[in-house]
Amino acid sequence: MSELRYWVGLSLVPEIGPILSRRLIAACGSPSAIFRADRHELSRVAGLGQGKAAQITGFQGWDMVDRILTESDRNKIRVLPCDDPSFPPMLGEVDSAPIVLYIKGEYRSDDRYSIGIVGSRKHTDYGEAVTRKFSCELAAAGFTIVSGMARGIDTLAHKTALSSGGRTIAVLGCGPDMHYPPENGKLMDAITGSGAVFSEFPPGTMPLRENFPRRNRLISALSLGVLVVEATVSSGSLITANYALEQNREVFAVPGNITSENSGGTNRLIRQGAKAVLATNDIIEELAPQLKGFIHSGTKQAASLSEAESRLCRSLTHEPRHIDMIARETQLPVHTMLDLLLSLELKGVIRQSGGKRFYLS
Helix, strand or coil: CCHHHHHHHHHHCCCCCHHHHHHHHHHHCCHHHHHHCCHHHHHCCCCCHHHHHHHHHCCCCHHHHHHHHHHHHHCCCEEEECCCCCCCHHHHCCCCCCCEEEEEECCCHHHHCEEEEECCCCCCHHHHHHHHHHHHHHHHCCCEEEECCCCCHHHHHHHHHHHCCCCEEEECCCCCCCCCCHHHHHHHHHHHHCEEEEECCCCCCCCCCCHHHHHHHHHHHCCCEEEECCCCCCCCHHHHHHHHHHCCCEEEECCCCCCCHHHHHHHHHHHCCCEECCCHHHHHHHHHHHHCCCCCCCCCCCCCCCHHHHHHHCCCCCCCEEHHHHHHHHCCCHHHHHHHHHHHHHCCCEEEECCCEEEEC
16 A cells, blocks of 8 residues: 555544644654554554554554545545645644645645635625735735635635735635535636645545534634634634634734624724734734745736726725715716726726625725
């Protein structure tokens, strides 16, 4: 059996998590040596004991291992053990990181300069505008955007990074061959072409509830810092923020309306010491000691605007405003205003949210 087969086998042994697996590898030298050892030898490893040693010596999941490797090959999924030189170095810093990763797409060395962006599945117009703004500007500065492919803020972060010509990494709570949520199938395919899809779960793993906290620790581990855009006080995004603190990563939060339930979690993070973010430069300045000149200077060139377009822009802010309010303020004929709004959207200067509401991008 190849050594990779033993790596996958070790990752599937019940009750043997990443921390114990690393202790076993340190003691025995390799996964194959672990499976060759007897129960008495294994039980000497700190934290193992006779019961867990028996789980290893009695492991009968080799048919499953073969299916995983076959499916991975068929779906162009790379099976990457943690001793591989191309294993993400950011993950290598975390003791609880998985010993095997399943990857679709390409992880590059510059992807270590990543920012995690997470937030509510049911975001507000404000949350959407802020997510698009920070994802676009961070991607333009050269950061890779990491998120969890969930509906809402996560999806917006991935899409904006791609539309801005940047890279993005999606971390899944299911197998890398699963499209979850289902409507993000095309997005997942696009990410594999300009980034990567990561999972510690082998092909065929369903998106079970208990998988998502485990996914969250990888989002933070892969990132220099985590930006929480919108989150209720019970949001899973706060789990990601807590993991970031444990992993010695920075935690950033976007302040929100104090009467908005969606901002309860982010405002609490700020009160507890998270860095309040009002502009992209707030993130860059905080991370400056780790960046060492990495930031790209080639940001998007400012769009050339006509006098009428500039006038219309002056009536807009980064918070979505309804078209009727814009019309009252500008006193422009409706057909003229609609033409200008379309032109500004095509130039990327403004964006439209639901209900004919427009805001500066």
